[in-house]
Amino acid sequence: MLAAMTEMCLQVGLGSERYAIPVASVLEVAEPCNVAVVPGAPSALLGICNLRGTILPVFDLATILGVPRGEDGGVIVVTRYEHASVGLAVSTVIGVDELPPPSEPTQSPHLKGAVLHEQALIGVIAADSIIETVVGEPARA
Amino acid sequence: MPEPDPEILAVFRSESLTRVERMVQTLLALEAGTASEDAVDSLFRDAHSVKGSAGMMGLNTVGEIAHSIEEVLAEARRRGDLSRELTNPLLGAADELRAAIEATSEAADGVTTGGLNPGPAAIGDTVTDSRQFNGITGIATPADMHPRREIRTSAEKVDRLIDAVGETVLHSRRLDHLMNATERLDHDDRVDEELGRRDSLLEELQDAVIQLRTLPLESVTTGFIRAVRDLATSRGLDVEFSIRGADTQLDRVILDGIVETITHLLRNAVGHGIEPPDERIRHGKNARARIELSAEQRGDQIAIVVSDDGRGVSHELLGAVGTDRSLVDVLATSGFSTATEVTEVSGRGVGLDAVKSHIESLGGELQIESEPGHGTTVSMLIPLTLALQRTLLFERGGTLFGVPLSSVEEVVAVHERLSLGGRESIELRGRTVPLADIAAILGAGMAPLRDRRHAVIVASSSRRIAIACERIVKEDAVLVKSLGVALRHVVGYLGATILADGRIALILDPAALTRASLDSQVQDLRPKSRESAKILVVDDQFTVRELQRSILEAGGYRVQTATDGRDALAKLKSDPEIALVVTDVDMPELDGIELLETIRSDTARSTLPVIVVSARGREEDRQRGVDAGGDAYIVKGDFDQQTLLDTVQRLIMQ
Numbered sequence: 084m085l086a087a088m089t090e091m092c093l094q095v096g097l098g099s100e101r102y103a104i105p106v107a108s109v110l111e112v113a114e115p116c117n118v119a120v121v122p123g124a125p126s127a128l129l130g131i132c133n134l135r136g137t138i139l140p141v142f143d144l145a146t147i148l149g150v151p152r153g154e155d156g157g158v159i160v161v162t163r164y165e166h167a168s169v170g171l172a173v174s175t176v177i178g179v180d181e182l183p184p185p186s187e188p189t190q191s192p193h194l195k196g197a198v199l200h201e202q203a204l205i206g207v208i209a210a211d212s213i214i215e216t217v218v219g220e221p222a223r224a
Numbered sequence: 225m226p227e228p229d230p231e232i233l234a235v236f237r238s239e240s241l242t243r244v245e246r247m248v249q250t251l252l253a254l255e256a257g258t259a260s261e262d263a264v265d266s267l268f269r270d271a272h273s274v275k276g277s278a279g280m281m282g283l284n285t286v287g288e289i290a291h292s293i294e295e296v297l298a299e300a301r302r303r304g305d306l307s308r309e310l311t312n313p314l315l316g317a318a319d320e321l322r323a324a325i326e327a328t329s330e331a332a333d334g335v336t337t338g339g340l341n342p343g344p345a346a347i348g349d350t351v352t353d354s355r356q357f358n359g360i361t362g363i364a365t366p367a368d369m370h371p372r373r374e375i376r377t378s379a380e381k382v383d384r385l386i387d388a389v390g391e392t393v394l395h396s397r398r399l400d401h402l403m404n405a406t407e408r409l410d411h412d413d414r415v416d417e418e419l420g421r422r423d424s425l426l427e428e429l430q431d432a433v434i435q436l437r438t439l440p441l442e443s444v445t446t447g448f449i450r451a452v453r454d455l456a457t458s459r460g461l462d463v464e465f466s467i468r469g470a471d472t473q474l475d476r477v478i479l480d481g482i483v484e485t486i487t488h489l490l491r492n493a494v495g496h497g498i499e500p501p502d503e504r505i506r507h508g509k510n511a512r513a514r515i516e517l518s519a520e521q522r523g524d525q526i527a528i529v530v531s532d533d534g535r536g537v538s539h540e541l542l543g544a545v546g547t548d549r550s551l552v553d554v555l556a557t558s559g560f561s562t563a564t565e566v567t568e569v570s571g572r573g574v575g576l577d578a579v580k581s582h583i584e585s586l587g588g589e590l591q592i593e594s595e596p597g598h599g600t601t602v603s604m605l606i607p608l609t610l611a612l613q614r615t616l617l618f619e620r621g622g623t624l625f626g627v628p629l630s631s632v633e634e635v636v637a638v639h640e641r642l643s644l645g646g647r648e649s650i651e652l653r654g655r656t657v658p659l660a661d662i663a664a665i666l667g668a669g670m671a672p673l674r675d676r677r678h679a680v681i682v683a684s685s686s687r688r689i690a691i692a693c694e695r696i697v698k699e700d701a702v703l704v705k706s707l708g709v710a711l712r713h714v715v716g717y718l719g720a721t722i723l724a725d726g727r728i729a730l731i732l733d734p735a736a737l738t739r740a741s742l743d744s745q746v747q748d749l750r751p752k753s754r755e756s757a758k759i760l761v762v763d764d765q766f767t768v769r770e771l772q773r774s775i776l777e778a779g780g781y782r783v784q785t786a787t788d789g790r791d792a793l794a795k796l797k798s799d800p801e802i803a804l805v806v807t808d809v810d811m812p813e814l815d816g817i818e819l820l821e822t823i824r825s826d827t828a829r830s831t832l833p834v835i836v837v838s839a840r841g842r843e844e845d846r847q848r849g850v851d852a853g854g855d856a857y858i859v860k861g862d863f864d865q866q867t868l869l870d871t872v873q874r875l876i877m878q
Contacts, residue, residue, distance in 0.1 A: 119728035120623060121707070122668030124714045131707065133722045136391055140710045169710045215798045218710055 088184055094177035094205060095160060097145045098153030101205045103182055103198075104171075108162045108210035112176055115157030116141075127217045129172055134161070141170035147217055148193055148206075164214045182207070192216070236277055237325055238376075240286070243270040244322045247293075248315065249446050252453070255311045264306050268297040274321065286324045293317050312457075315450075382436055389433045390703050393426055397724040437477070441519045441528075442470035444483050451487050452515060455494045462501050462511055463494060468518035474526055478586055478606055482528070484767045485579050489530045489602050490515065492576075497534030497600055507597065509533065522605070525588070525630055531601040537594040550686040551592045556580045578770035579604075584735040587613070587628060587718055589684055605630075613704050615721070617697040617729050618680060620662055621671040624697065624729035626721065631734035633681040633688065635696055641676070650679060650690050657681060659690045662732070665740040666716050684734040691737065704731050757876050758782040758799070762792040762807040762819065763837075772806060772837070772868070779869045789814025793822060796829060804876055806868070809838040809849070817852045824853040833875035835868075 092103035093112070118130030118141050127146045132139045141159055145152040153174035160171045185196025185207045193216070195207045247270045253259035260266075275290035293314065300306040400419070445467055456463040474482070493515050501511035515532045537551070544554045556577040580590045588606035607613060607630065614629040641648050641659060649656040659679060663670035679690035702721040707714060716736045721729050759781050761772045773783045784802060786792035788811040796802055805823070809816035816836055824830050836849040841859040849857040856871045
């Protein structure tokens with residue numbers, strides 16, 4: 084029997100659903116900011132933000148995952164992407180937790196799987212591939 | 225003999241390459257008759273030094289070549305002159321020496337590589353070898369100039385300094401803004417004085433740092449001289465090549481990227497511009513043709529011009545130029561060729577559109593003028609620095625946009641809008657200029673434009689377009705930052721900037737704006753998705769990648785590029801759509817053979833078709849490619865468009 088490998092994850096809320104992003108991919112959590120819309124960018128992009136003098140693209144995690152957006156907390160989880168940072172907008176940030184390995188199956192290609200933890204079903208996000216798919220998308224109409 | 229210490233080896237390499245470079249310059253000067261009195265002595269000393277240090281390091285190959293050069297030069301020194309017939313063989317020997325010195329390292333050391341100049345153009349290759357330079361030193365000065373005091377340091381350290389200064393400038397502006405916004409109860413002269421002093425100190429700091437990023441054009445011109453000379457000699461042409469403004473300073477990053485482009489244009493000029501001497505005489509011209517490369521600063525741009533007094537373009541071609549198609553457009557149409565026979569140098573026609581897109585990616589512009597029978601002039605206008613750019617900021621629908629000031633012709637008040645075929649335009653001094661809304665150009669849904677009272681006239685590639693806007697904000701020098709890797713596919717922007725008040729302005733790409741004025745459906749700037757197969761092109765040289773890209777895209781394929789084996793593996797991992805790989809062999813980090821082996825050992829991708837394209841044409845190289853699992857091997861010297869396309873099609877069908 085394989086030893087269970089827990090992973091430190093940042094739990095976030097999107098509407099009523101819960102997701103987790105491995106802490107290894109998270110650079111920081113930032114307050115909601117005034118995004119500047121970029122006309123012609125992929126539909127999942129909310130816009131770009133001024134993060135202490137650098138340009139941070141902010142994608143809407145709910146749009147990427149195809150789930151309904153909750154009331155907007157608009158909190159931004161800044162994640163690592165190649166050598167730069169990318170922001171993922173979520174409704175709320177719940178906290179950091181050690182989660183057991185994802186054991187439940189999921190449909191979405193953006194999730195590594197899901198885990199049942201403290202009576203909640205949490206989708207574990209595959210941070211590396213999630214942005215890559217969005218980046219390749221044709222621009223919105 | 226024990227292996228030499230890698231650090232000492234790196235220093236040996238960069239010092240020896242500097243000497244070889246100086247030797248080449250001196251040889252060329254001797255041939256042209258412009259060398260100083262002690263030229264032969266200087267040649268001998270350099271060869272002798274390289275021989276000596278190579279011997280100490282136990283590098284026998286290098287030592288032997290240097291020794292044979294030294295012997296020839298010793299004889300010349302005794303006689304008191306160097307016979308002209310020796311120039312070619314000595315140049316060839318210098319090339320061999322350079323190659324032998326470079327071969328002494330397996331891994332390129334990012335800190336101390338010294339080779340700034342493109343290597344010689346091997347006849348039969350469509351692309352010259354060029355090296356990327358990492359250091360900020362100017363390479364060897366010609367034998368007759370005073371040596372400059374130089375230091376070597378890493379590019380990363382310089383970039384950090386530049387970024388820090390840029391941020392300091394922005395910070396001080398934000399501070400000013402805050403101070404103006406909050407009311408200060410008393411107006412303190414001393415504070416104002418210090419602030420004024422701070423401004424001038426910052427300006428000086430910024431200026432000095434921007435200078436750090438620049439290098440004179442002459443640091444790369446030896447390669448150009450060689451390229452023109454070798455090609456002209458091989459084709460029996462008599463060409464006088466002059467360089468004007470070689471001391472013009474260019475941003476290091478821009479210079480790096482432009483070396484291959486200039487070489488390409490020079491080879492084009494020799495390859496299809498210049499006529500053989502007897503043909504020239506028949507047309508009443510001097511037997512000796514002239515090609516000039518010039519560089520000069522024009523405002524906040526640098527103009528680099530390659531001009532020749534050769535054939536010029538044909539009358540038929542000029543006929544294709546119209547009011548909305550400039551000569552650049554006609555020549556840069558992919559696949560177009562101006563040579564009636566395909567030669568190994570030019571006649572492929574795919575090069576010029578790569579040049580155009582490269583210049584535009586630097587925020588610059590390509591212009592071409594030509595007169596049949598008289599010659600051609602190609603001008604590249606590039607921004608002075610990639611750092612601060614003077615920009616015109618305006619507002620449209622609550623969004624802040626900016627356009628580089630160098631592309632703004634003027635700003636007008638729109639009184640009357642003319643309409644034809646559903647497309648609007650305005651009248652400007654007797655001519656019409658298409659009037660467009662950015663939302664339409666970017667293909668984006670934006671709030672409708674309520675107030676069209678102002679328009680910014682943007683000019684690029686001899687086309688103009690009037691961009692409607694609600695409010696002109698101001699003119700400012702801004703730090704344009706890239707939108708980032710995550711948004712690299714988004715079309716239409718040079719980047720974005722953060723203003724003093726913290727707001728973001730999106731900086732538009734003038735070339736994209738004016739291009740839109742041509743399309744009948746102005747929306748069409750979005751990347752189109754196609755069903756066609758996606759191919760990964762891997763090569764460390766920009767020109768080769770772009771050449772292969774144009775060929776494949778003209779063949780209807782989608783293309784992704786990578787700069788070396790490691791980059792290729794990353795791209796393969798992240799993009800499952802890639803159906804075939806075209807790869808070079810000689811690349812830094814992971815070479816083509818290693819890449820191939822890695823692909824074949826990965827069960828998920830082991831059957832991916834791979835075409836190896838290499839300059840190495842020996843039988844054993846082909847065998848190596850086949851043994852590693854390559855599906856096809858094409859030699860760069862034999863290269864032609866149809867072979868590549870046929871091979872790709874055959875492999876993709878399997």
